[in-house]
Amino acid sequence: MSRYHEVYESWKTDPQAFWAEAAREISWDAPWEKVFDPESGVYGRWFTGAKCNTCYNCVDRHVEAGRAEQAAIIYDSPITGTKRTITYGELQDEVSRLAAILRDFSVEKGDRVIIYMPMVPEAVIAMLACARIGAIHSVVFGGFAANELATRIDDAHPKLILSASCGIEPGRVIPYKPLLDEAIELAAHKPSTCIILQRPQARAGMIPDRDHDWSELMNLAKAHDHRAGCVSVAATDPLYILYTSGTTGQPKGVVRDNGGHMVALKWSMKNIYDVQPGDVYWAASDVGWVVGHSYIVYGPLLHGCTTIVFEGKPVGTPDAGVFWRVIAEHGVKVLFTAPTAFRAIKKEDPQGELIRDYDLSGFKALFLAGERADPDTLQWAEGHLGVPVIDHWWQTETAWAIAANPLGLGLLPTRHGSPGVPMPGYDIEVLDEQGKKLAPGKLGAICVKLPLPPACLPTLWQDDERFIESYLARFPGYYETADAGYTDEDGYLYIMARTDDIINVAGHRLSTGGMEEVLAAHPDVAECAVVGIADDLKGQIPIGFVVMKAGAGRDESEVEAECVQLVRDRIGAVASLKIVMTVARLPKTRSGKILRGTIRKIADGEEWKMPATIDDPAILDEITAALAARNLVRGE
Numbered sequence: 001m002s003r004y005h006e007v008y009e010s011w012k013t014d015p016q017a018f019w020a021e022a023a024r025e026i027s028w029d030a031p032w033e034k035v036f037d038p039e040s041g042v043y044g045r046w047f048t049g050a051k052c053n054t055c056y057n058c059v060d061r062h063v064e065a066g067r068a069e070q071a072a073i074i075y076d077s078p079i080t081g082t083k084r085t086i087t088y089g090e091l092q093d094e095v096s097r098l099a100a101i102l103r104d105f106s107v108e109k110g111d112r113v114i115i116y117m118p119m120v121p122e123a124v125i126a127m128l129a130c131a132r133i134g135a136i137h138s139v140v141f142g143g144f145a146a147n148e149l150a151t152r153i154d155d156a157h158p159k160l161i162l163s164a165s166c167g168i169e170p171g172r173v174i175p176y177k178p179l180l181d182e183a184i185e186l187a188a189h190k191p192s193t194c195i196i197l198q199r200p201q202a203r204a205g206m207i208p209d210r211d212h213d214w215s216e217l218m219n220l221a222k223a224h225d226h227r228a229g230c231v232s233v234a235a236t237d238p239l240y241i242l243y244t245s246g247t248t249g250q251p252k253g254v255v256r257d258n259g260g261h262m263v264a265l266k267w268s269m270k271n272i273y274d275v276q277p278g279d280v281y282w283a284a285s286d287v288g289w290v291v292g293h294s295y296i297v298y299g300p301l302l303h304g305c306t307t308i309v310f311e312g313k314p315v316g317t318p319d320a321g322v323f324w325r326v327i328a329e330h331g332v333k334v335l336f337t338a339p340t341a342f343r344a345i346k347k348e349d350p351q352g353e354l355i356r357d358y359d360l361s362g363f364k365a366l367f368l369a370g371e372r373a374d375p376d377t378l379q380w381a382e383g384h385l386g387v388p389v390i391d392h393w394w395q396t397e398t399a400w401a402i403a404a405n406p407l408g409l410g411l412l413p414t415r416h417g418s419p420g421v422p423m424p425g426y427d428i429e430v431l432d433e434q435g436k437k438l439a440p441g442k443l444g445a446i447c448v449k450l451p452l453p454p455a456c457l458p459t460l461w462q463d464d465e466r467f468i469e470s471y472l473a474r475f476p477g478y479y480e481t482a483d484a485g486y487t488d489e490d491g492y493l494y495i496m497a498r499t500d501d502i503i504n505v506a507g508h509r510l511s512t513g514g515m516e517e518v519l520a521a522h523p524d525v526a527e528c529a530v531v532g533i534a535d536d537l538k539g540q541i542p543i544g545f546v547v548m549k550a551g552a553g554r555d556e557s558e559v560e561a562e563c564v565q566l567v568r569d570r571i572g573a574v575a576s577l578k579i580v581m582t583v584a585r586l587p588k589t590r591s592g593k594i595l596r597g598t599i600r601k602i603a604d605g606e607e608w609k610m611p612a613t614i615d616d617p618a619i620l621d622e623i624t625a626a627l628a629a630r631n632l633v634r635g636e
C-alpha cells in the first residue's frame, strides 16, 4: 500500500507543519521566525529569519557524523579512461581550500561566480566552495557557445569565473578557454579573475594577471593548510542562479534559495527516490542542467549518499553497455536520466544483450525526466531491467518533481504516458484560457496554486517584473508551468506540450525564439521560423525555415549552411539545428503571425486544419513540399 494519499493530504491540511517537520532533517545555524512568510518576496518566502549553510549540510555535517571515509563522489570518465573516488573527508579538504582561494580573490557572500566546466569532480567542488562562503554560483553548460556565456556574464556580473581548459566529446576535444576568452571579450562586464583547471587533453593559454592555474593554487593552499569555514547565510539568500531558455534569446536567471532548497531536496531523496544515506545515487546528466544541480550535487550530498560524476555518453563510450557497467561496478541503487539516453541505448542494443553481461542485483529503480517518456522506451526499460521505471515531471524553475510516482512512499500503479501524481507542496489545476478550472480529461494550461513549495524559484535574478510577467500574470494566484496537459479521474497528470516556444532536444531545453533571433541576424535572411519536430532519438529537433532577402542573389544551399553554422557559433552545438531550408514565403495569419504549430503538425504527420485566418493557403502546400523533399514528413 502506498502512503502517498495520506502524506499528500497531511501536506494539504497543514502545509507549514508539513515543511517544518521536513526541515528537521536539516542543520540550521539559527531557527526560522516563520515557516512561510506570505508578506516577503513576490509571493512569499520559506523559512524567513533562519540561518544556514548548504555546503555545511552537504559535506561537514556528514564528516562530523562519521562519514569521512565514505565515498562522496565517484568520478567515472570512460571518455578519458579515468576513475577517481573522493571521500567526504577529502571533499571537505578540497572544498574548504578552494573556498579559501575564492576569498583570496575577494569573493564574498552575495558575489556571483560563474562555473563553466565539463563533467569533472572539480565542477562539484567549485559549486560547494561557493556555497561555503555564501557566494552565488551560476553554472553554464559546457555545450553553450561564447555568446551564450557572455549573455550570462552580463546578467550575473560575476567577480570570478571557474573554468577548465577543455571538455571532451566523442572523437573531439573542445578547448573551453578560447570560448571563455571570447565571451569575456564580448561581455560588457569584465570579471577580474579566472581560475582554470588545466586538463592534459588540451592546455589553455593563460592571460597574465587575470588567469590562474587551479592546481597550483590548490597545491599552495594544501601546503599552507589554507581553508575557509562555512559562512552562515539567510535561508532566503540565493544559493545559485541557473539560466534557462525563455521565449527570447535572453535566458531567464532562475534563483534558488538556500533553506527551502535543502528542505525539499532532502525530503525528495527519501520519499521520492527511496534512497538512504550511504546509498549510491547516479544522475546521468550534466552539472550545467537543473538535474545536475539537484541530483548530481545537492540532493545526494545533502542526504549523505555517494554521487556519480559520469563523463561519457550512454552509447559510444565505448558502447551501449556503459550504463550497466557503471551501475554494477559502483553499486548504483537508483539511476536518473532523460528518456533520450534510453532511446540511444535501445537503438544500439535493441535486445538488451549488453545488460546480461553485468550484475545489476543492487539496482532498484530508474527515474526519467526532462522530456516526455514515450511508452515504448518505458516498456523496453522495464522489460530488460526488471526494476520500476518511473517517469516524473519537473522544470528548472522548481528544482524537484512537481509530479512523480513516489517510490519512497510506496509506488502507486504505473500509468504509461503519465509522470504520476502531484507531490506534496504542489496544488495542481488545469485551467482554460479564461483561468477556469477544467474537469479531468480536459486539456488546458497546467498551473500550480501559489505559493510554490520550498526550492521553487522565488524570482528571476534581479528581475521581479519579468518573473511576474513570465509566470504569475496570466493566471492570477497561480504559477503557470507553460506545459499543457490534463489530469485523469484519479489525479494522474499527462503532459502534452509546451504552451510557449520551448522545445526539448535530447532532454535539453531550448528556445526556438532564441534560434530565430540568430537566423534573423544573417545578412541575407528577410524572415525566418524555427519549429521543433518529432525525432526518434532526441524527442524533438529544430528545423529552420528562411526566406531570403529579395535580390540577395545567393546560392540557397550556401546560405542554409551559413545559418546552421551561425546557430552553432552563437548558441552552441547543443542547439542541434542541422537543417535549415530556404522557402519562398512563410505561412502566416492575416495579422502576420507565423503558423509554426501548423508546420509542426504537417511534419509530425498529425491531423491539422487549415487555419481560418490564413493569409494564403497555398503557402502551406509549398511548406509541405519543402519538408517532403527532405523526407521530413512523418508517415510518408
Ligand code: COA
Binding pocket: 118, 141, 142, 143, 144, 167, 169, 170, 174, 284, 285, 286, 289, 291, 313, 314, 315, 337, 338, 340, 341, 344, 369, 370, 505, 506, 507, 508, 537, 538, 572, 573, 574, 575, 576
Ligand atoms: N560540451 C560541448 N559540446 C557538447 C556538450 C558539452 N558539454 N554536450 C553536447 N555537446 C555537443 C555534442 O557533441 C553534439 O555535437 P555535434 O552536433 O557536433 O554532434 C551537440 O552538442 C548535440 O548534443 P546532444 O543533443 O547531446 O547529441 P549527441 O548526439 O551528442 O548525444 C545523446 C545524444 C542522446 C546520447 C545525449 O544527448 C544524451 O546522453 N542525453 C541524455 C542525458 C542528458 O544529458 N540529459 C540532459 C538533462 S537530464
Ligand code: AMP
Binding pocket: 244, 290, 368, 369, 370, 371, 372, 373, 391, 392, 393, 394, 395, 396, 397, 419, 481, 482, 483, 495, 497, 498, 504, 507, 508, 509
Ligand atoms: P527543464 O527546465 O530543462 O528541466 O525543462 C522542463 C520542461 O521539460 C518541462 O516544462 C516539460 O516541458 C519538459 N519535461 C520535463 N520532464 C518531463 C516529463 N517527465 N514529461 C514530459 N515533459 C517533461
